[in-house]
Amino acid sequence: MIKSFSQFCFFIFFIFFGNFCFSETQLGLGSFTVDTNSEIKIASDSMMFDSKTQLTEFVDNVVIKFGDLTLESATLKILHPSKSSPNNFLEFYMDGPLVISDGENFIHGDTAFYSRKNQEITISGNVNLEQGNNNVSGDKLILNLNNGLAKIIGSVKTVLEPIGNE
Numbered sequence: 001m002i003k004s005f006s007q008f009c010f011f012i013f014f015i016f017f018g019n020f021c022f023s024e025t026q027l028g029l030g031s032f033t034v035d036t037n038s039e040i041k042i043a044s045d046s047m048m049f050d051s052k053t054q055l056t057e058f059v060d061n062v063v064i065k066f067g068d069l070t071l072e073s074a075t076l077k078i079l080h081p082s083k084s085s086p087n088n089f090l091e092f093y094m095d096g097p098l099v100i101s102d103g104e105n106f107i108h109g110d111t112a113f114y115s116r117k118n119q120e121i122t123i124s125g126n127v128n129l130e131q132g133n134n135n136v137s138g139d140k141l142i143l144n145l146n147n148g149l150a151k152i153i154g155s156v157k158t159v160l161e162p163i164g165n166e
Contacts (some may be wrong), residue, residue: 032102034067034145038121041065054080073098090119106130119145132163
């Protein structure tokens with residue numbers, strides 16, 4: 001009994017203090033799912049469109065509504081897909097700081113890339129996921145909008161609030 005308790009304590013110590021190396025964690029974030037046919041609404045202080053490059057840039061106080069998600073950033077760049085190529089999907093880049101929210105949960109980061117083809121948002125730099133009082137942070141978060149599965153990569157750190165603590 002004492003041996004198994006000491007092994008358990010060593011395991012807990014290793015989990016909490018031995019996570020300075022590269023790690024990866026997967027989380028279910030069902031509230032972050034989006035119907036692929038949802039319209040994307042964008043608001044910002046200014047917008048520029050370059051017809052030669054087919055690049056649209058939104059600058060300052062960018063707010064995107066995509067299904068039930070709200071994405072906020074400093075800038076947004078959209079590369080428009082070609083109408084002649086059915087394999088070309090909408091992609092956009094956000095520079096932050098940025099926040100992605102479903103109203104209750106929040107993902108913070110420095111930059112994000114969205115691919116409609118994969119229905120994924122990849123958030124990089126100072127990534128922090130807040131779910132109530134629980135926090136998960138890492139270097140990169142890949143969020144699948146089809147199923148709400150999130151993968152956090154890098155030096156992953158987790159802080160969990162005990163159940164019943166309010």
